[in-house]
Amino acid sequence: xxxxxxxxxxxxxxxxxxxxxxxxxxxxxxxxxxxxxxxxxxxxxxxxxxxxxxxxxxxxxxxxxxxxxxxxxxxxxxxxxxxxxxxxxxxxxxxxxxxxxxxxxxxxxxxxxxxxxxxxxxxxxxxxxxxxxxxxxxxxxxxxxxxxxxxxxxxxxxxxxxxxxxxxxxxxxxxxxxxxxxxxxxxxxxxxxxxxxxxxxxxxxxxxxxxxxxxxxxxxxxxxxxxxxxxxxxxxxxxxxxxxxxxxxxxxxxxxxxxxxxxxxxxxxxxxxxxxxxxxxxxxxxxxxxxxxxxxxxxxxxxxxxxxxxxxxxxxxxxxxxxxxxxxxxxxxxxxxxxxxxxxxxxxxxxxxxxxxxxxxxxxxxxxxxxxxxxxxxxxxxxxx
Amino acid sequence: xxxxxxxxxxxxxxxxxxxxxxxxxxxxxxxxxxxxxxxxxxxxxxxxxxxxxxxxxxxxxxxxxxxxxxxxxxxxxxxxxxxxxxxxxxxxxxxxxxxxxxxxxxxxxxxxxxxxxxxxxxxxxxxxxxxxxxxxxxxxxxxxxxxxxxxxxxxxxxxxxxxxxxxxxxxxxxxxxxxxxxxxxxxxxxxxxxxxxxxxxxxxxxxxxxxxxxxxxxxxxxxxxxxxxxxxxxxxxxxxxxxxxxxxxxxxxxxxxxxxxxxxxxxxxxxxxxxxxxxxxxxxxxxxxxxxxx
Numbered sequence: 001x002x003x004x005x006x007x008x009x010x011x012x013x014x015x016x017x018x019x020x021x022x023x024x025x026x027x028x029x030x031x032x033x034x035x036x037x038x039x040x041x042x043x044x045x046x047x048x049x050x051x052x053x054x055x056x057x058x059x060x061x062x063x064x065x066x067x068x069x070x071x072x073x074x075x076x077x078x079x080x081x082x083x084x085x086x087x088x089x090x091x092x093x094x095x096x097x098x099x100x101x102x103x104x105x106x107x108x109x110x111x112x113x114x115x116x117x118x119x120x121x122x123x124x125x126x127x128x129x130x131x132x133x134x135x136x137x138x139x140x141x142x143x144x145x146x147x148x149x150x151x152x153x154x155x156x157x158x159x160x161x162x163x164x165x166x167x168x169x170x171x172x173x174x175x176x177x178x179x180x181x182x183x184x185x186x187x188x189x190x191x192x193x194x195x196x197x198x199x200x201x202x203x204x205x206x207x208x209x210x211x212x213x214x215x216x217x218x219x220x221x222x223x224x225x226x227x228x229x230x231x232x233x234x235x236x237x238x239x240x241x242x243x244x245x246x247x248x249x250x251x252x253x254x255x256x257x258x259x260x261x262x263x264x265x266x267x268x269x270x271x272x273x274x275x276x277x278x279x280x281x282x283x284x285x286x287x288x289x290x291x292x293x294x295x296x297x298x299x300x301x302x303x304x305x306x307x308x309x310x311x312x313x314x315x316x317x318x319x320x321x322x323x324x325x326x327x328x329x330x331x332x333x334x335x336x337x338x339x340x341x342x343x344x345x346x347x348x349x350x351x352x353x354x355x356x357x358x359x360x361x362x363x364x365x366x367x368x369x370x371x372x373x374x375x376x377x378x379x380x381x382x383x384x385x
Numbered sequence: 386x387x388x389x390x391x392x393x394x395x396x397x398x399x400x401x402x403x404x405x406x407x408x409x410x411x412x413x414x415x416x417x418x419x420x421x422x423x424x425x426x427x428x429x430x431x432x433x434x435x436x437x438x439x440x441x442x443x444x445x446x447x448x449x450x451x452x453x454x455x456x457x458x459x460x461x462x463x464x465x466x467x468x469x470x471x472x473x474x475x476x477x478x479x480x481x482x483x484x485x486x487x488x489x490x491x492x493x494x495x496x497x498x499x500x501x502x503x504x505x506x507x508x509x510x511x512x513x514x515x516x517x518x519x520x521x522x523x524x525x526x527x528x529x530x531x532x533x534x535x536x537x538x539x540x541x542x543x544x545x546x547x548x549x550x551x552x553x554x555x556x557x558x559x560x561x562x563x564x565x566x567x568x569x570x571x572x573x574x575x576x577x578x579x580x581x582x583x584x585x586x587x588x589x590x591x592x593x594x595x596x597x598x599x600x601x602x603x604x605x606x607x608x609x610x611x612x613x614x615x616x617x618x619x620x621x622x623x624x625x626x627x628x629x630x631x632x633x634x635x636x637x638x639x640x641x642x643x644x645x646x647x648x649x650x651x652x653x654x655x656x657x658x659x660x661x662x663x664x665x666x667x668x669x670x671x672x673x674x675x676x677x678x679x
Contacts, residue, residue, distance in 0.1 A: 041496060043605055045504030180650055207650040211609050213600035216398040217645040220525075224391060237506045237601065248518040249394075249525040269508060269601065 031074035032067070032331045034059070034321060035094035037105035037115065038129060039082035043210055046236065047107050047260065047310055051129050052077070054314025055104055057302060058322065068326045076100055080111050087111035088118055095122045101331045102127070102324065104317040109133035109183045116147035124333040125324075125340055129317040130310070132157060132259060133186040137364045145363030148340050150316045151282055151350055152366045154186040157259055160369040161187075161231065161280050162194030168371060168382070169254055169278060171229030175204040175222050177215070177242060179234035187233035187258050203227055208238065215245045222251075229254040236261050240269035247273040254278065259369075262309045267374060274374045281372040283312035283350040284381045295349040309350075316348050320357050390523035395645040396638060401530045401599075403637020404537035408592035409610060410617035410629040411541060412585030418561045418624020419581045421480060422472055425487040427589055427614060428607025429494035434460050434590025435602030436498060439507045449511060453536075456594045457587040464586025465579050473578065491611075498604040506601040509594065529598045536595055540588060541630055548626065553580060561624055609653070616656040620663055622673025632671060 036055050039048035059073045067073055076098040078090035087106060094100045095118075103119055103126045106112050112131035116139065119126045127148045128136070134153035140146060152160075165171050174195050178184035184207070192202045203225050206218045219242070222230065230246070230253050232239050239261040246255065257266075257279040267274045285296045285306045295315060299307040307315075321336075323346055328335035343357035351367035359365055372379040413427045434456050441447070441455045471490055475482045511529060518527045548554035559567035560577045568574055593602065600606075617636055621628025636656050644652040663670065 041499050041504070041604070043603075045499065045604075046506070049504050207648070209650065209653050211605065212649075212652070214398070214402055216401075216525075217395055217641050218649045220391060220394045220398070221645050224387065237603065240506070241600065248527050250518070250520065265505060269506060 035100035035103040042081040044082040050310035051314035054311035058318035158190035175227035399638030399641030403634035407633030426490035428611025430589035431593035432607035434593030435597035438594030460590025468582035622670030628672030
């Protein structure tokens with residue numbers, strides 16, 4: 001009885017497999033399927049909708065050159081709305097229903113952390129499209145990362161900012177305003193350590209919820225403590241408000257922003273108050289990196305506007321992923337993961353000249369981050385030194 | 386002396402934010418008190434008011450008053466439209482239907498705004514005086530912030546006078562007190578319903594327009610605000626305009642003090658904490674009356 005049953009089951013299984021094999025080549029032969037997950041609506045939509053331009057641009061360029069492995073790249077795009085629950089659903093849909101072999105995403109660190117656990121179980125590598133918190137790459141097994149970030153994480157970014165604040169900007173008494181998220185806290189915690197190590201002092205840490213827009217109370221309080229610099233670990237829209245309101249409450253303290261605030265929109269929203277604002281910068285259209293310069297020119301020709309750090313993040317993320325598929329030689333998650341660990345010669349558009357996708361054991365690329373300062377309504381890029 | 390100056394600044398911040406809460410909560414409490422509709426899309430009326438102001442200022446470039454007149458009319462019409470399409474068909478049915486429908490409307494409007502206006506925050510540029518920051522004693526303010534307080538003062542005064550002395554106002558209050566008796570006495574229920582939505586949406590819209598000059602407007606601007614407005618409505622007493630004014634200002638001031646003295650991260654929590662306490666201790670709210678229903 002048992003044998004008959006198991007034989008029937010095996011038969012059914014074989015039939016199912018046969019069906020799958022018949023269906024699979026038709027789809028697989030056409031395209032290489034890559035997933036994209038980004039917050040296209042919700043609080044982080046501003047970043048998500050810019051990043052996706054860079055992602056699409058990379059895929060279009062690859063396809064114009066004949067695609068990869070002789071096939072066109074097909075993108076499957078999911079909106080995670082910046083929410084961890086939606087992110088987990090999105091990554092499952094991409095892998096289980098769309099059958100993608102690699103994923104570019106996502107922007108919000110907490111969502112990336114949740115989604116990367118699912119992707120790792122399915123052996124599908126993810127390449128960050130903007131998530132900065134080092135917590136996500138720290139969750140990787142050293143030497144066997146499944147979540148890759150082709151730019152420095154919060155640890156490197158905060159370390160660089162701390163040195164810039166103390167040495168370049170000459171501020172010793174530093175206050176921190178951080179977003180209440182793992183992005184904000186991972187930067188703030190690290191910056192606190194590094195400012196103290198560099199000989200400075202953290203005199204206050206204030207936290208705000210991501211959708212908060214009124215900072216008068218926080219800033220008035222900080223004004224009485226007379227910091228020499230205020231570091232803001234948060235997103236662009238809150239940053240613009242803090243900059244504007246700090247001038248309104250009569251402060252002229254040096255403000256320093258985290259990488260998300262590197263946007264022309266911030267200067268527009270904050271207006272003249274943004275004069276002198278300093279921000280961590282991984283990419284500028286005026287970058288000294290020749291690969292980045294070439295990207296800027298192609299992007300301008302295509303979109304008739306300047307690229308920003310978001311378009312560069314998206315471009316690098318998808319470009320690295322496509323190159324990894326090419327090097328893997330087959331559209332298979334595990335092979336792509338192996339290929340990603342050997343990309344030391346592949347150039348990135350972000351970072352200083354000769355920056356390559358040299359992932360460390362944790363899956364991060366710790367290149368040098370620059371500092372840009374707003375002068376006459378334009379960011380001026382201080383070279384990576 | 387220094388700490389007193391700080392207190393004054395916190396107080397001013399609280400009054401400015403509180404005024405915004407008042408304008409939104411007054412409309413919400415009217416709609417609830419008169420029609421019994423719990424409108425979760427009210428925050429989106431506020432958000433659309435912000436976009437209406439930005440759009441009107443951008444295309445027409447008129448002064449402050451005409452711009453806000455347009456905002457009031459546009460949002461008033463929008464309120465009437467949503468009453469007609471969403472809420473009227475559900476009138477007389479289980480109240481849960483209207484709550485769920487208002488949630489749906491809220492999601493629809495948020496995503497609609499995202500499609501039309503995009504995710505980029507927009508700001509209303511007021512020229513001249515309104516942009517500049519100034520100092521009264523130890524307190525720093527901007528023209529825009531003072532404008533919010535003044536506009537709230539004027540609009541709420543007008544609203545209270547209308548409710549008190551005009552026939553329409555009396556009809557609204559009659560509906561709130563006892564719909565059936567109001568109807569028997571000749572109050573036109575549908576008209577009342579339309580007027581309530583128009584006024585509520587217009588007030589929220591003006592609040593959104595004013596706030597967009599200070600805090601920018603984004604498709605998600607209204608989502609937290611509507612929850613704050615609900616706490617104000619519950620604290621003040623469901624359906625009480627005076628209660629909404631007092632509770633709105635109070636919530637603004639308490640939030641400013643909490644964020645100044647205790648820690649900014651507690652700011653959004655305090656309102657909801659107060660609501661729970663209020664519901665336990667005095668469920669009818671500060672100004673609500675316990676009414677015996679037969």
